[in-house]
Amino acid sequence: LATVANTREIVFPLKTNQHKDLQLRNVKYAFQELVESTDFFVQNSPAQFYDSTCLVPALGAEAAFQFQQSTPSDLFPHWSTELVLKVNTNANSDFGWICAKVFEQKELFEDFVDTTNLYEAVVDHYNSLGPHPGFPASSAELSNSPKLNDLFREQDFCMEQLRDTGFVVLDNAPKTSVAGHRLLDQFLHHKTNQDTNVRTDSVHFLSRKEAQSCGFEEHYDTLMGIASYLNGNLEMKTSPHDPMNPATQEHPLTIPNSIQLAEYAESDFYKAHSDNSLTNKMVSDVQNNDRVRANFRHYTCILYCNDDWEEQDGGALRLYPHTRNLSNANDAILNGYDFFDVSPKNGRLVIFDSSNIHSVEKVTHTTKKRRALTLWITRPNNSGVEGEQYF
């Protein structure tokens, strides 16, 4: 990796005093798996023994894992004791996004390196994003779109639903056009890299520029504006839906810089899962044996884009309310938890607590494509709920 002015790095101290060759091999395998787990990273040369390099096409960046000589210590008197992630980018925020992506796969590395520095970089990154500023009423971006106030026009009902049950379904979000979908086709070439027993859809992370080029800016902005709307409207201190702490000034909701576009064709599905599951790690210093959650996701917002979608076409979102504390998503099915199905109709927007279990039922129609835009609203500080921590 050529070192330029914009190289940023994260140092991972090694955890064990293993033989250097073994450490290198571990890192090489972990790096390989990291790159293969997502289209975000693309390997640009065969991994070298001492240096694993990849490209980040979405950000025009380059990232490398290298071993680096550090100050000799008693434990490691002779050779390097640090693994370093080096990133060449033009923007600080891009560095943060790359760290966040590596962090999603931290279990590949954490047996042999300490990931604390990475964690801190990811927290700083999310905390620096801030919520979407919202749209001024006269904004050109909104000239053609329902304002968020219109979307949430039954405001009391919506906010109550979200607090009490952890989800709300709105049917007056912007609809998409056939011409727009034809333009979106160009982005849908890649199946997800996840196990095909888990999900089989095609996805692309859409930037605002790409959305705009297909006439989807109104849909994009509507999703992006929800965080600011919720920040302004969920400020009550207590809620009957206890674990879903409302947004507060100390713990505002923030948003990522892209939206997931997903397509499910005939027979595609996504089996029951949570977007922010419980990990096996116990929360420290609490009495109630609570566990740590996997990531920062707080609300999942999905805008469905499908004209003439009928219930018999399959592809329903199956949502299990009150399942945020289940460790195993299959338990929602095996133990007969209540669920309801949401048909993915054009202009329908669903917001739900990201911790709740849900699935996409198999698409049964032979030619229709089920498309959706998904935004995960995040809360980078700990959630503010006692006994629940992120990471």
Ligand SMILES: O=C(O)CCC(=O)C(=O)O
């Ligand atoms: O498209 C949907 O209805 C849900 C998709 C989903 O669960 C996900 O992408 O995590």
Ligand SMILES: [Fe+2]
């Ligand atoms: Fe999901």
